[in-house]
Amino acid sequence: MKTPSSFQTDALIAEDIDAYLAAHQNKSLLRFITCGSVDDGKSTLIGRLLYDSKMIFEDQLAALESDSKRHGTQGQEIDFALLVDGLAAEREQGITIDVAYRFFATEKRKFIVADTPGHEQYTRNMVTGASTADLAVILIDARKGVLQQTRRHSYLVHLLGIRHVVLAVNKMDLVGYDRAVFDSIVEDYRAFASSIGITDFTAIPISGFKGDNITSAPSANTPWYDGPALIAHLETVEVDSVAAQEQGFRMPVQWVNRPNLDFRGFAGQIAAGVVRPGDAVRIVPSGKTSTVKAIATFGGDLAEAVAGQSVTIMLADEVDCSRGDMIASAGDPPQASDQFRATLVWMDEEALKPGRGYWLKLGTQTVTATIQPPEYEIDVNSLEHLAAKTLGLNGIGVAEFATDRPIAFEPYAANRQLGGFILIDKFTNATVAAGMIAFSLRRADNVHWQPTSITRDDHAGMKNQTPRVLWFTGLSGSGKSTIANAVEKQLFLMNRHTFLLDGDNVRHGLNRDLGFTETDRIENIRRVSEVARLMTDAGLIVLTAFISPFRAERQMVREMLPQGEFIEIFVDTPLEVAEGRDVKGLYKKARSGQLKNFTGIDSPYEAPENPEIRVNTVDMTPDEAARYIIEQILPLK
Missing domain, CATH: 2.40.30.10 (Translation factors)
Known part of the structure; x- marks a missing residue:
């Protein structure tokens, strides 16, 4: 049972939490990353920022001191990097692998910092961290200067559109706080930065280990430096969300909110600009226009909403708008x-x-x-x-x-x-x-769909059939072409309008410029699928006989056609049987090395997982397989 004093303690804690949240609620938020080469001190710097901003709980501090002793820090009381390096592999190796996000705040601003890995093989992790950042802190070890990974990360920072760059020359304590070392590194970096388009950056000499020029107090060890400390600079940088409000209004629609027949709103986060009730808007890409009727939020309707806010917009007209569309300024659409x-x-x-x-x-x-x-x-x-x-x-x-x-x-x-x-x-x-x-x-702007008077349904109706693509796939020598030819003969006798596209035949004309590399095979199927789609638009039943070894390309064809019109027919013949036939002598050439990228030998075949029809040419003759396929696709209308 709780005593009165425990209730009072809980109340005081709740009051402290409420006061803390209220104090930080209206502060601006800066997202930034730390990047650079391996062991430049990124994790140590972030740990120092968390420590100096009092964002470490007592139990975390006790665990940190214990871990620091266990991992050995060469006399250092606290290894700040352990605050950020959360993976066991990171602690064991003393490196950053994953992207670690941390929150901290000062009296002036809130921060989310991403500690990104320095190794080249983890560049993708660095890109992930940089994708939402407003600022990049590029660290350089004062003993090593500008390195290859420094250049790589700087290029990516510029490529990803980060406008604010801080060059933090770290470990100045290990070079005796020598100004000449700092100036030389800054000039080397400036020469490279200008070549990639970074025209402005802020250079700061720091020591994550000692804390020099990290907080607002200038370091006595660098009397020759009269610029801002790192925290002071981070507190005053203008975030991109402010600039975004000055652009034209854009809001990608995340969700159509319709809880009842009396309410229909479009929910999303405003990506740019400002919107108010009464504003004229345009739906992109459809081009439909309307006006903003109201801007709803959980806390009530707004008179104005700006970039970064998540809102529900209600329109004055019943226009077609769904997830993926964009609501934008009518006079300045994207x-x-x-x-x-x-x-x-x-x-x-x-x-x-x-x-x-x-x-x-x-x-x-x-x-x-x-x-x-x-x-x-x-x-x-x-x-x-x-x-x-x-x-x-x-x-x-x-x-x-x-x-x-x-x-x-x-x-x-x-x-x-x-x-x-x-x-x-x-x-x-x-x-x-x-x-x-x-x-x-x-x-793309000069090519438009030309409407035609005779529709796809008209073509199919005149032929009294439903268009289909019968897609035969299997190894070379499996019997695809033979069976496809037999199926077409039977369809012809049934007065069906068909056309057979055979793999070898199209390479004499349409695809004569393609080889047998993986890229060429993909392009081969892409072209054939476009032709097959046009033929179904003409109302035909199209038969194709191609190895088409990759599931992704067969799925691509399926997605191009109306549901039910793509029928995947797997001619399931074991490799040893297909190779034993070797009618064209291709397997022999492939085994001897004369024919490269041959499916089943040195290029993979991805068998269908759930084909509509499967035939086995070991147990069935081509005519039996053809009759079985016809039975499966009936009725044809």
């Missing part, structure tokens, strides 16, 4: 396009597959995007543009891409939230790349 030029930072161990469909997520929009082979890859050390056919892990390159429908966007240089996107592998759901849109391609 662009909408389906073809772009962008910079990609590849973040996956499996390289970019040009021509393959990836999920592209930009704000609340998710579409399918196909990436063209890169125009070039960027060497971040020399800034040289290198020829490239793909991008590997941590590669940075410029490429064009197309989406399956128009999306609303702003160039990344104008708005990071509306111009930055991620690519997601459709099968693994792994985030494989981060991208920054430079601009939409002019040809």
Whole structure:
């Protein structure tokens, strides 16, 4: 049972918490990252900031002192890096691997800081931390100067649109606080920074270990330095959300809120600008217009909402607007396009597959995007543009891409939230790349869909059939072409309108310029799928006989067609049986090394997991397989 004194204590604690929250509620927030090379002292610096801002609880401090003794700190009472390095592997190796986010506050501002790893193989983690940052603290070990990873991270900071940069020359205590060392490092960095477009930065000599020039008090060890301490500078930097309010109004729709028939609102976070009831707005990409009827929040309606706020907007008219659309100023709407030029930072161990469909997520929009082979890859050390056919892990390159429908966007240089996107592998759901849109391609604005009088349904109705794509897939020698030919013969006798696209035949004309690399195979299937779709628009039943070894490309074709019109037929023949037939002598050439990238030998075949139809040519003749397939697809109308 609680005593009166315990109740009083709880009340006092609650009052302290309420007072603390009230004091910090209206403070501005600065998000920043620390980056640089390995062992430049990033984690130590953040630990020092947390310690000096009194953001460590007593039990945390006791655990920190114990851990510092256990991990050995060469006489240092506290190892501040242990406050941030949370993974066991990090503590064991004394390095940062993951991105660690920490919160702290001063009397003037709140902060969220991301401690990003220094190793090159964790560049993707650094990009993740930088994607939402307003400022970057780039640390340099005063003993080592500007290193390769310093250049890499500086380039990424500029590429990702971070406008505020602090050059923190750390470990000045280990060089005797020598001004000449500091000045030399600053000049070296300035020369590199100007070459990549960083025209302004703030250089501060610090010691995370000793605390020099970290807090507001100037260090007596650097009397020659008359600039701000790190905390003082961080407290006065203008955050990007202030600048965002000066742009045109944009709000990506996250959710259509309709709890009853009397309320219909569009919820989302305002990405730019200011909105008020009565403002004229436009829905992008549809172009429909309306006016703002009200701005609703949990606490009541607002007379005004600004960038960074999450609100529900009610419109005066019943316009078509859904998740992924953007509500924007009617007189200054964002662009909408389906073809772009962008910079990609590849973040996956499996390289970019040009021509393959990836999920592209930009704000609340998710579409399918196909990436063209890169125009070039960027060497971040020399800034040289290198020829490239793909991008590997941590590669940075410029490429064009197309989406399956128009999306609303702003160039990344104008708005990071509306111009930055991620690519997601459709099968693994792994985030494989981060991208920054430079601009939409002019040809996208000059090409429009031409309406035609005779529709797809008209073509199909005249032929008295439902269009379909019968997609035969299997190893070379499995019997795809033979069975597909037999199926077409039976359909022809049934007075059905068909066309057979065979893998070898299309390589004599349409795809004669393609080889058998993985990229060429993807492009081969992309072209065939476009042709097949056009033929179904004409009302035909299309049969295709291609190895089509990758599930992603077969799924791409499925997504291009109306539901139920794509029928995947797996000609399931074991490799040893297909190789035993070897009608064309291709397996023999592949085994001898004369034929590279041959499916089943030195290139993979990804068998269908849930095909609509599966036939086994070991137990069935081609005619039996054809009759079985016909039975499965009936009725044809």
